[in-house]
Structures are given as structure tokens and as C-alpha cells.
Amino acid sequence: MHPQVRMDGPGACPICGMDLIKKTEDIKEPAAGNDSDMVNMVTLTGKKQVLANVSTVMVSREKLNREISVYSYLDFTEQSRKIISARFNGRIEKLYVNQTGQYVKIGQPLFEIYSPDLVQAQNDFLIALNGLQQIDNSSLVAAAKIKLELFGMTTSQIKQIEETRKIQNILTYYAPISGTVIEKKVQEGMYVNEGTSIFEIAELSTLWNISEINEKDLAFVKLGSTVKLSLKAYPQEEFTGKVTFIYPVVNSQTRTVKIRSEFANKGGKLKPQMYGETLFSSYAGEGLLIPAEAIIFSGKRTVVWVKASDGMFEGRDVKIGKKYGSKYQVLEGLEEDEEVAATGGFLIDSESQLKSGSQSGHQHGETKTPKKDAPASKPKDNSSGHNNH
Numbered sequence: 001m002h003p004q005v006r007m008d009g010p011g012a013c014p015i016c017g018m019d020l021i022k023k024t025e026d027i028k029e030p031a032a033g034n035d036s037d038m039v040n041m042v043t044l045t046g047k048k049q050v051l052a053n054v055s056t057v058m059v060s061r062e063k064l065n066r067e068i069s070v071y072s073y074l075d076f077t078e079q080s081r082k083i084i085s086a087r088f089n090g091r092i093e094k095l096y097v098n099q100t101g102q103y104v105k106i107g108q109p110l111f112e113i114y115s116p117d118l119v120q121a122q123n124d125f126l127i128a129l130n131g132l133q134q135i136d137n138s139s140l141v142a143a144a145k146i147k148l149e150l151f152g153m154t155t156s157q158i159k160q161i162e163e164t165r166k167i168q169n170i171l172t173y174y175a176p177i178s179g180t181v182i183e184k185k186v187q188e189g190m191y192v193n194e195g196t197s198i199f200e201i202a203e204l205s206t207l208w209n210i211s212e213i214n215e216k217d218l219a220f221v222k223l224g225s226t227v228k229l230s231l232k233a234y235p236q237e238e239f240t241g242k243v244t245f246i247y248p249v250v251n252s253q254t255r256t257v258k259i260r261s262e263f264a265n266k267g268g269k270l271k272p273q274m275y276g277e278t279l280f281s282s283y284a285g286e287g288l289l290i291p292a293e294a295i296i297f298s299g300k301r302t303v304v305w306v307k308a309s310d311g312m313f314e315g316r317d318v319k320i321g322k323k324y325g326s327k328y329q330v331l332e333g334l335e336e337d338e339e340v341a342a343t344g345g346f347l348i349d350s351e352s353q354l355k356s357g358s359q360s361g362h363q364h365g366e367t368k369t370p371k372k373d374a375p376a377s378k379p380k381d382n383s384s385g386h387n388n389h
Contacts, residue, residue, distance in 0.1 A: 041308060041312055041313070041314055042305070042312070042313050042314075042315070054341055054343060055341070055342050055343045056307050056339045056340060056341055056342060057290065057291060057294070057339070057340060057342040058337055058338070058339055059288055059289075059290055059330070059334050059335065059336055059337065059338045059339070059340060060288070060289065060336065060337075061286050061287065061288055061289075061336050062286065062287070062288075062289045062327075063283065063285075063286055064283065064284040064285055064286060064287050064289075064322075064324055064329060065281065065282070065283055065324060065325075066220045066281070066282040066284070066322070066324050066325070067279060067280065067281050067282075067325070068213055068217050068220060068221075068279070068280040068282075069277060069278070069279050069280075070211045070212060070213055070277070070278055070280075071211065071275065071276070071277055071278075072209050072210055072211035072212075072229070072275070072276055072277070072278040073209070073210055073273060073274065073275050073276070074207045074208065074209055074210075074263075074270055074271065074272055074273060074274045074276070075207065075208045075209075075210055075272055075273070076182075076202050076204075076207065076208065076272050077203075077206050077207065077208050077262070078208075080177075080179065080202055080203035080204070080205075080206065081182070081200065081201070081202045081203075082176065082177050082179070082200070082201050082202075083197050083199070083200050084110065084173075084175075084176070084197075084198045084199040084200070084201065085195055085196060085197050085198060086113070086192040086193065086194055086195065086196045086198060087150065087151050087152050087194065088115045088117040088118055088151055088194050089115060089116075089117060089191075089192070089193050089194055090113045090114055090115030090116075090117070090118065090191070090192060091113065091114050091115075091189065091190070091191050091192075092111055092112075092113055092186050092187070092188055092189065092190050092191075092192060092198075093111075093112040093113060093114055093170055093188070093189075094111060094112040094188060095110075095111050095184075095186070095187070095188050096108070096109045096110055096111060096112075097110050097111070097181055097184070097199070098184070098188075099181070099184065100181055100182070100183060100184050101180060101181060102180070102181045103178075103179070103180050103181075104175045104178065104179065104180075104181065104201065105175065105178045106175055106176065106177055106178045107174050107175060108174065108175045109172050109173070109174055109175075110173050110174065110175050110198075110199060111172075111173050111186075111198065112170050112171065112172050112173070113170065113171050113173060113192075114169060114170050114171075115171070117151075118151055118171055119167055119169060121144070121147050121148055121151055122148065122161055122167045122168065123167060124144045124147070125141070125144035125145060125147075125148055125158075125161065125162075126161070126165060126167070127144075128140040128141040128143075128144045129141060129162065129165070145158060148161075151171070152171065152173055153171060154174060157171075157172075175201070177201060177203060178203060179201040179202050179203035179204065180201065180202055180203075180204055181199055181200070181201055182200045182201065182202045183199070183200040184198075184199055185197050185198060185199070185200075186198050202272075204265055204268065204270075204272070205264070205265055206262055206263070206264055206265060207262070207263050207265050207270050207272060208260055208261070208262060208263075209227070209229055209241060209260070209261045209262070209263055209276070209278060210258060210259075210260055211258070211259050211261070211278045212251070212254070212256040212257065212258050212259070213256060213257060213259055213280070214255065214256055215250050215255050215256065215257055217280075218246075218257055219322075220280065220282035221243060221246065221259055221280055221282070222243065222282070223243055223244070223245075223246065224242055224243060224244075225242065225243050225280070225281070225282070226240060226241075226242060226281065227240070227241050227242065227243060227261045227278055227279065227280055227281075228240060228278070228279040228281075229241060229261075229263060229276050229277070229278050229279075230276055230277045230278075230279070231270075231274055231275075231276040232275070232276070233269075233274065234269065237269075239263055239270070240263075241261045241262055241263035241264075242261060242262060243259060243260070243261045243280075244260055244261060244262045245259075245260040246258075246259055246260075247259070247260070259278075259280075261278070284322075287321070287329045287330070287331075288329065288330040288334060288336060289324065289327040289328065289329055289330070290304065290327060290328060290330055290334070290340055290342075291326060291327055291342050292323065292326055292327060292328055293342055293343055294340050294341060294342045294343075295318070295320060295328060301317055302317065302318055302319070302320055303315050303316065303317060303318070304316055304318050304330075304333065304334065304340050304341075305340060305341040306334070306338055306339065306340050306341075307338075307339040307340065307341065313341060316333055316334070317333055318330055318331075318332060318333030318334055319331045319332035319333060
């Protein structure tokens with residue numbers, strides 16, 4: 001039960017009290033010091049390998065593919081959102097778009113508005129035009145025209161005033177972009193002040209996908225790299241996008257970094273605020289890979305047990321790189337086609353420590369040196385050999 005207990009004669013284990021049994025060697029291990037190459041060697045019989053569940057794998061050169069899967073959500077692209085606000089005080093006379101979610105095209109009429117400010121601006125423009133025939137006041141005409149443009153009048157509307165020399169009491173406002181009405185904030189007959197928000201329109205042909213990855217995985221994400229998106233709404237489909245922005249700040253609480261990618265919204269299937277799962281893939285060439293279970297992290301050392309011959313394993317220090325799935329890249333210490341212990345490495349390492357402890361002469365339960373002037377005890381008969389529990 002306790003192999004570390006060793007005594008020179010029969011007796012009981014000081015730990016559990018069971019009788020000690022005589023140690024027998026299945027295979028004679030090479031004596032320490034006879035060959036310097038055998039110092040890091042551990043010999044295991046076939047029976048011990050089965051009990052320790054030792055299995056081996058070949059060190060192979062593989063593609064260094066890293067995949068990171070994280071949760072994400074869809075959002076509007078900032079540049080595709082536009083707020084339509086009142087450019088002057090007035091009253092909403094008519095709404096051509098009267099419901100949220102309605103799709104509008106650029107140039108489509110949105111609403112009609114009456115404003116004394118707009119009427120005055122048109123009157124100033126006509127006065128400047130009439131005075132143009134008497135004196136050279138082209139600068140006044142240009143200034144009055146710019147004011148009408150700032151009020152939201154189109155080129156065709158201004159040209160109509162110039163040709164008819166008539167004031168339009170009600171202005172029809174046209175959509176500056178195409179998109180979906182996300183929010184409607186007015187009703188017909190409502191008075192609005194300058195700066196009042198009337199509509200919010202968003203173009204949904206492209207959406208942002210926002211995800212967060214651990215800072216230790218940041219090296220695997222590159223601008224322009226391809227990402228895959230899976231959504232619960234469409235379990236049989238996979239959407240493809242590209243990384244467009246890596247946020248410059250790490251979240252101090254979660255130690256994560258936001259990643260923004262863009263997805264084309266073909267068919268309008270993607271909806272803002274949908275939750276999904278984003279898969280980042282990274283390819284870094286080829287390299288030597290071994291299972292993570294084969295590596296023993298022991299303080300400052302990183303050890304792998306390499307199969308030297310039948311029943312013999314050599315402990316070897318290695319330098320490892322990044323982790324790819326369930327495997328680590330080996331940078332130094334191993335060669336391709338070498339065979340390493342994939343499982344049972346910890347038990348081999350324990351056997352190595354017991355062996356080194358035995359060779360150092362420090363054994364649990366060994367006889368203490370008699371005190372000075374004490375009568376020497378009669379030597380025991382060691383014919384039974386070294387006993388081990």
C-alpha cells in the first residue's frame with residue numbers, strides 16, 4: 001500500500017500496520033552511474049503500464065488551426081442610422097410614413113410641415129431675385145438660396161419658387177436615405193421645435209456582430225479574417241462575415257476584448273439584437289503537436305515522457321507554444337515521429353521520483369546511526385533480502 005516505506009528486515013508498516021513483504025524485481029533496472037544516458041530513464045513492465053493506463057502517441061506535424069467560439073449579438077451599423085429632425089419650428093400637417101417598421105426609399109416623401117420661418121426664408125429669396133434686375137446682388141441671392149437648402153428644400157423645390165415666383169406655405173420633406181423606420185416620434189397636427197426628432201431610419205442591408213473574446217486569445221483574431229455566425233432562428237444555416245474592428249480597450253472586470261464583424265443581410269433574415277454564436281478561425285502554418293495530457297507542468301519545468309524502447313521512458317524537458325484545441329505546439333525538445341506517453345505520464349513521473357529517492361540513499365524507515373558510546377547491536381540476518389511493503 002505504501003511503496004515509499006523500505007526496511008532491511010521483516011516488520012510492520014509504520015503507516016498502516018500491515019506486514020511488509022519482500023521486494024522482487026520484475027526487470028533488472030540499469031544501475032545508476034553505469035551509463036549517464038540512463039539517469040532520466042524509467043522502466044515499466046507491461047503489467048505496470050496496464051495498471052498505470054499508459055498509452056503512447058506519435059509526435060506528428062499538423063496544421064496549426066485554432067478555433068474560438070463565443071456568444072455574440074447583432075446590432076445596427078452606426079453609419080447606417082439617421083435621425084430626421086425638424087430644422088425649424090412648425091406644425092406637422094401630414095405624415096406619408098405613419099408607422100414604425102415601414103421601409104422607405106431615398107427621395108420618398110416623409111411628411112409635410114408648415115412653418116412661418118420657412119415662409120419668411122422663401123420671401124427673402126424672392127426679394128433677392130427681384131432686386132437682381134436692378135442691382136448686382138448675386139451674393140444675396142446665393143445666401144438666401146443656401147438658407148432654403150439648410151431648411152431642407154430640394155433643388156427642384158427651390159427651382160420651382162424661382163420659376164413661379166410663388167411661396168410654398170407647406171414644405172414636403174423627402175427621405176435622405178433608404179432604410180427601415182426604427183422609431184416614429186410625431187403625430188399629424190403636432191407642433192415641433194427646431195431640433196425635435198421626427199423619425200429614426202436605419203439601413204439594414206449590413207449589420208454589425210459584436211462578440212467578446214478572452215484577452216489571451218487576442219493574438220488569434222486578425223482584421224479582415226473570416227468569421228462564421230450561427231443563430232438559433234436558423235439552426236441549419238451558417239452566415240459568413242469579416243472582422244472589421246478590434247476594440248482598443250480590455251474590460252477590466254471580465255478581461256475580454258470586444259470584436260466587431262460585419263455581415264451582409266441577404267433576404268433580411270438577420271435582425272438587430274439577435275443572439276448567436278460566432279466562430280473565429282486562425283491558421284498559423286504547420287508545427288509539431290502533442291496532446292495536452294502528455295505534458296507535465298512541474299514548477300519551472302515542462303516535461304514529456306518519451307518512449308526510448310519497450311518498457312523504457314525518458315523524461316525530457318520541452319518548450320511549448322500556443323494551444324490548438326486539445327493539443328500544444330512543441331517548439332523545442334521533440335522530433336517528428338518520436339513516441340510519447342499520452343496518458344499515464346504523471347504515474348511515470350511519480351515512479352521516476354521514487355527511483356531517484358531510492359538512489360539518493362534517503363529511504364523512509366531506514367535504521368538510524370547508534371548514539372555514541374551505545375553498545376553496537378548484533379547485525380541482523382539479511383539472508384531474507386531487502387523487504388519492501
